[in-house]
Each structure stands twice: as C-alpha cells, then as structure tokens.
Amino acid sequence: MNGWTVAAxxxxxxxxxxxxxxxxxxxxxxxxxAQNLSTSLACPALLLLSExxxxxxxxxxxxxxxxxxxxxxxxxxxLLAEDLAADPPRAxxxxxxxxxxxxxxxxxxxxxxxxxxxxxxxxxxxxLLIGGNLTASRALSGGFAGSRRG
Amino acid sequence: xxRRTTLLGVAEVLAWWAVLALLWLVFISAVNTLxxxxxxxxxxxxxxxxxxxxxxxSGW
Amino acid sequence: MTRRTRLFVAALGGTGLAVLLVAACFCLPRFGGAQHPYGxxxxxxSLARHTANTIASxxxxxxxxxTLGEMSIxxxxxxxxxxxxxxxxDEHRAAPEPEQVAVPVRRFALLVLPVAVVTGLYVIAHGQLxxxxxxxxxxxxxxxxxxxxxxxxYRALERIRPVGFYEIADALAASAYLVLGxxxxxxxxxFLANFLPYGTFNTLSSGGTVPLLNAAIGMEVxxxxxxxxxxxxxxxxxxxxxxxx
Amino acid sequence: xxxPLIVVALVLVAVSATAAVAVRDPARQAxxxxxxxxxxxxxxxxxxxxxxxxxxxxxxxxxTPLLIMLSVRKVRRPQRKKEADR
Numbered sequence: 001m002n003g004w005t006v007a008a009x010x011x012x013x014x015x016x017x018x019x020x021x022x023x024x025x026x027x028x029x030x031x032x033x034a035q036n037l038s039t040s041l042a043c044p045a046l047l048l049l050s051e052x053x054x055x056x057x058x059x060x061x062x063x064x065x066x067x068x069x070x071x072x073x074x075x076x077x078x079l080l081a082e083d084l085a086a087d088p089p090r091a092x093x094x095x096x097x098x099x100x101x102x103x104x105x106x107x108x109x110x111x112x113x114x115x116x117x118x119x120x121x122x123x124x125x126x127x128l129l130i131g132g133n134l135t136a137s138r139a140l141s142g143g144f145a146g147s148r149r150g
Numbered sequence: 151x152x153r154r155t156t157l158l159g160v161a162e163v164l165a166w167w168a169v170l171a172l173l174w175l176v177f178i179s180a181v182n183t184l185x186x187x188x189x190x191x192x193x194x195x196x197x198x199x200x201x202x203x204x205x206x207x208s209g210w
Numbered sequence: 211m212t213r214r215t216r217l218f219v220a221a222l223g224g225t226g227l228a229v230l231l232v233a234a235c236f237c238l239p240r241f242g243g244a245q246h247p248y249g250x251x252x253x254x255x256s257l258a259r260h261t262a263n264t265i266a267s268x269x270x271x272x273x274x275x276x277t278l279g280e281m282s283i284x285x286x287x288x289x290x291x292x293x294x295x296x297x298x299x300d301e302h303r304a305a306p307e308p309e310q311v312a313v314p315v316r317r318f319a320l321l322v323l324p325v326a327v328v329t330g331l332y333v334i335a336h337g338q339l340x341x342x343x344x345x346x347x348x349x350x351x352x353x354x355x356x357x358x359x360x361x362x363x364y365r366a367l368e369r370i371r372p373v374g375f376y377e378i379a380d381a382l383a384a385s386a387y388l389v390l391g392x393x394x395x396x397x398x399x400x401f402l403a404n405f406l407p408y409g410t411f412n413t414l415s416s417g418g419t420v421p422l423l424n425a426a427i428g429m430e431v432x433x434x435x436x437x438x439x440x441x442x443x444x445x446x447x448x449x450x451x452x453x454x455x
Numbered sequence: 456x457x458x459p460l461i462v463v464a465l466v467l468v469a470v471s472a473t474a475a476v477a478v479r480d481p482a483r484q485a486x487x488x489x490x491x492x493x494x495x496x497x498x499x500x501x502x503x504x505x506x507x508x509x510x511x512x513x514x515x516x517x518x519t520p521l522l523i524m525l526s527v528r529k530v531r532r533p534q535r536k537k538e539a540d541r
Contacts, residue, residue: 005460012497013463020467021489024474031486037488039516042497046459048328052445056179057340057507060333061496061512063177064350067326070518071353072489074315075517079524080482120176128322143312170328177332181339184414192331199354202322206369207320207362214458265506341505349513356521435518439525446525450532 007105008045015041015098029089032076032140036100037071040133044105047125051109056118061115063125070132077139088141095137101128159201197201233320236298260408261417266338270423274402277423278387281430283382288434292377297440303448309363319361334428339415344424356439364447373440380433386426390419464498485523492516 022034041064051057057132074091079082113119155199174189175181211218239245276379277282285323311319330350337343359367363399399405406418414421471491478484492515499508 001339001458001460005323009460009463010535012460012467016467016494016497017463017470018359019489020471020494023486024471028483031483035486035489037494042493045497046500049497053503055505058500059501061491061505061508063329064346064494064512065320065496065516067329068350068353069493071322071326071357071360072520075358075520075524076486076489077315079528080359083482096492107388110497117176117178124173124176126287128325131318131320135314139315140314141537144309166324167349170324173325173328174332177329178336180412182413182429183271186416192328192335196328199327202330203320203323203366203420205316206358206366207316263506320472341509343506345515346506349510349518353513353517356517376539400478442525442529443533446529446532 002052004048006046006050008052011040011041011045011105012049014047015101025057027087028080028083029087030036030082030091032080033072033091033137035076036070036073036136036140037094038132039065039072040098040102040129043069044102046072047109047122049103051112059118059125063121063128066125066129066132069129070136073136074139077136077143081144084122084140085142087135089143092137095133099133100132102126151168163197163201166200167193170200183184220223230285231362259404259418259420260411261420262339262412263337263341263343265341266420266424267417268345268349269343270338270420270427271404271417274391274419277427278391278402279426279452281384281387281427284431284434285380286381286432288438291438291441295445297444297449301449301451304450306364308365311361319357319427323357323361324356326357330354330428330432334424335414335421336425337428337451338420339412339414344404344429345431349435350426351428352439355436359443364443367443371440373437373438375431376440380430380437383426383430383433387430390422390426394419395438458501460501461498464494464501467494468498481523481527485520485527487524489516489520492519 014031016038019034019038023031023038043062046062046065047059050056051060103126106129110119110122110126113122169191170193174193178189207209234448252268252272253264255272256264259267259271259432261267261271274358333342333350334344334347337347355371356367358370394403394405396403397405402419402444404420406422408418411415468491471487471494475484475487475491478487492511495515496508496511499505499511
C-alpha cells in the first residue's frame, strides 16, 4: 500500500459506497444522481490506482469510464425522461463537489506524471470526466423536454 | 451541393482530422512510423464520423 | 417412494455435496499465492511470440480457437435476435417523432462521438500491447454511434446507420477470422496458428497474427452490437401493434 | 486477502449485487446494475485483471443499461398508449 492506493481505498469506500447505497434506496431522482456520481467517483479511483500500481496503461480504464460513464447516464436520462420530468433531481451542490474532487485527483496525478504526452492524456481524461459528469447531470434535470416517443 | 459547401465540408473534415490525430498522438506510449500511419487513418475515420453526424443532424 | 423419503434423499445428497465443496475449498491454493504454474507458462509463451499483452496472446494466439467459438456465439445470438425481433404481419411502423434535447447535451453528444470512435479504434489497435482488444474496442465503437440516438434522436441515427451494411460487415469480419485461421493451414502449420513473423517486441506490428485477428474481432463485435441495438431500437421506438394504418 | 483495497472492492460488489437482486422495478434494477458494472470493473482492476475490467466497463456502463431500458420502454408502451387514449 502507498499513498495513492490509500486514497483510492478511501474514495471507493466512502464515495462509491455511498453511491451504491444511494442507487439502491430512495426515490428515482436520487437513484439516477447516485448512478451518475458512481461513475464520476470510480473514474478518479481508477486514476489513483493506475498511479499507485505504477502502471500507466491502466489510465485506459479511466479513459473508457470517463467516456462511457456519462453515456450510461444519458441512457437513463433519455429513457426515464417522463418519470424524471415529474420529479426532477436537484443535486447540483453534490455534483459540483464530486466534479471538483475529480479535478483535484486529475491535477494530483498530473503533477506526479510530470510534463509529457502522458500528462496531456490525463488532462483529456479529466476534461471528459468533468464535462461528461456535468452534461449528464444537466440531461437528468430536464435535458429531454418533449419526450413522448422518439 | 455547390462549391462553397464542398469547401466547407473539406475544411470541417480536415479540422476534425487534425484534432483527432493529435488525440491519438496523446493516447499512444511510443511513437513510430506505423503508429503514425494507423493513427492518421483512425483519425480520418473519426473525422468522417464527425462530419457525417453533423450532416445527419442539421441536414433536414 | 413417498414425498418424505424423496426429500430425505435430496437433503442427504445436498448435504454431501455441500460438505465435499467446502472440503475442496479448503484444499485450494491460498488467495493470491505466489505459485502460478499456468500463468508462468502463458507469460513465457507470449514473450516468446513478442506479444506484450499476455491476455491478447492467450485470446488470439494460444487459444485462438476458443475465441472463434466465442465469436460464433455472439454471431449466432445476434442472428437469433434479428429473427425474433423482426416486424411481424400484425405490426406496423410509426415514424419516430423528433426529440427536443437541451443544447449542451446535444453538443456534448456531437463532440464526444468522434472522440469515442478514435478511442475505440485505439483500444482495438493496441490490443496486443496494452489492456484492451477487439471486443472492448468494438463495443466502444458501437456505443459511440448510439450517442446520436441519445443526444439527438432516432431519425438522425437512422440516417447514418444503414443496418444492411453493418450486417454484411459483420459477416465479412467473422469470415475474415476464419480465413486468417485457414491461412495458417495454407502456410503449412495448423488452423489459427501464429504463422506470421513476430516483429519487434512492444510495437504495433508485433505478435504475428494477433493484431489481425484483433482487428477482425473488433469489426465483428462493433457491427454485431450495432445490428443488435438496431433491432431493439426498432422495437422500442418504431414498431407498434396493430395493422397498417 | 489482507489488502484492504481488495476487501473494500469485494464488499462493494457483494452489496450492489445483492441490491440488484433485491430491487423489484426493472428500471431501478438497471440503475443498480450499471453501478454494479462499474464496481465490478474496479474489483477486476484491483485484482490486476485490466483486460477483464475493460470488457466489463465497455459492456456494463452503457450497453447493458441501454438494452434493458429499451426493453422496458417496449413493454411499457402499450400501457402508456391506453392512458393517452383515455
């Protein structure tokens, strides 16, 4: 164990654990937000693990999750639009907090990586992660207005 | 499709190609000729995908 | 035999099985032990064939025949879906209605789609070097295409997704895998043997047939998933009960 | 087993898998299933199996939810139409 893996353990236990609890209980508006946050917390955890195990190729995992996690949330935002329109989720504070946490992790991993192409790759992952997270939250709270059938 | 839209389309594909080729260059770990050739072609596929989707969206 | 005796026999058998399983579990090697007889041999073999990612070497070289089976399973299941979810005589198609999507979501989808395509191709091309490969990259490619449904609407997706083309490409990719296997026979070795030169370790051209088989699987998976999702989307969005209106 | 990281990942998988079975509504089940996919990918990463983790991420994060939710929409549609006609 080193500092990176300890941080990853804490992120998983506190963050993803809370998200797993949130997605399993409560009203639908809470569940979709928890699902969105679970991917945006697991992605920093994967970045931390990649750094902790000292395996740069594990960054691909975080890249894929940052890319596909928001797509998964878009699926729910799109196909549950009618249920969510009646009871839209409001959790912008939490969303921004998690996005900020993702940013902090990306910056920390970037500092550890040092200048080079690997740094730019990490920044791309970070941009996809935060941008995707915020866009997915936007989609959940009324991103699909006139959804009757299409 | 007149000359102006053709030129705009070509410019759009080229711009996307440049961005995506840079992205490939960032993803890979070691650079060599074959890597660059494969990256350039993959970026071309991505650029055409971008062009095609934009056309599909605004083309009605 | 009465119901009671049958239950007794079943309970006896169940308990015996449970005891044997638990006893067997105690004889297993410890979790994460230091001895990996199979792993050591696999790593040695994959390094001898200049394949940096051992998993890719197992999937597409040492056990390429297993992958052929897996690919056939995917192919057959997609075929089954196409047959099952076809439009029957008592159903009709209703044109999907346009969807109003918030502008940031729509822009996000249009921006991320090409990025996801390039990422999918990157994952396929580097299957023999880093984690990833044909299956993972193919799924990413197919998912990327469906961003157009999620971020815009189904009509936009239908414009750039001729299903017939993907069906043909799926079949072509599946046969490309077979042809690469048969090429081994022609080259004088065995079916699906790694007959090409191994190349320089840790470059894109290393691993002999591994990158080519990887590419075939990537194309097969991407097209198969697109066809599969096309059937599901048709059913969920367009096809409705009741005859022609 | 003495690595806390592995223990945390295993517990997360056990909890979300149990929740996926316990939740009754298919749409909510799909939500739990998406989280289960992510957590499983983390477990595979912790066990040093990045290839499997990548497969799990690719399939579990977007594809499986999409298939399930499309099926749910197809099943729900006749009901909705009846409600609209009423």
